[in-house]
Amino acid sequence: MDLIRVAIADDQVLFRKGMAAIVDSFEGIQTVIEVDNGLELIEALGAAEEKPHVALLDLSMPEMNGVETTKVIRKYFPDLKVVILSVYAEDRFVIHLMELGVNAYLFKNVEPAEVEKAIRTVVTNEFYFNNSFREAMNNRMQVKRPRRLATEDLWSDLSARERDVLELICKQRTGQEIADELGVSVRTVDGHRSSILEKTGARNTAGLVLFAIKHGLLDPSQTL
Structure with a gap:
């Protein structure tokens, strides 16, 4: 794959613009769609001649949040890899999104290097599990073996x-x-x-x- 195309959906303009700039700084990775919410993302995906390979989604967005957007993506754009970027660290959010078909779940305070690693990994291996995911799974398993x-x-x-x-x-x-x-x-x-x-x-x-x-x-x- 010569170029990894990325879509970003986040209603926080400053964060979205900053994330787009970070993504564009990665070699061989480019932001091709940048929107405020999930509904705009779905519309942009439908109109795009060249679909992105990875979507970076905020979990909490107006019009259509990350959960609902993921459901639509899995139905109509199954090849698109979904990486959630969220401030929510609760185990239930992590596990629920993975069950819906998310390919990676990152907290918004991660280093840019981990975002790059997640993007590249979901493209080549379909999923990226970091220490936060493993901790969430361990916690859930302790509650209910x-x-x-x-x-x-x-x-x-x-x-x-x-x-x-x-x-x-x-x-x-x-x-x-x-x-x-x-x-x-x-x-x-x-x-x-x-x-x-x-x-x-x-x-x-x-x-x-x-x-x-x-x-x-x-x-x-x-x-x-």
């Missing part, structure tokens, strides 16, 4: 190769890396991934990892 029994049937429904693929996905391996490690083609890996998505009901790769963590198939620390 998952029952392995609940997933035994699902785990047995997966073929041995699907289990291998899922475990490598959870370790943040790319499709090519998984193919190389298992000695199969990338197309075969994609086929296994699609089958796992269907069986688990996850919305995307990030959802697969979240599913594995919530149901005790993976410790959050293993996503490092």
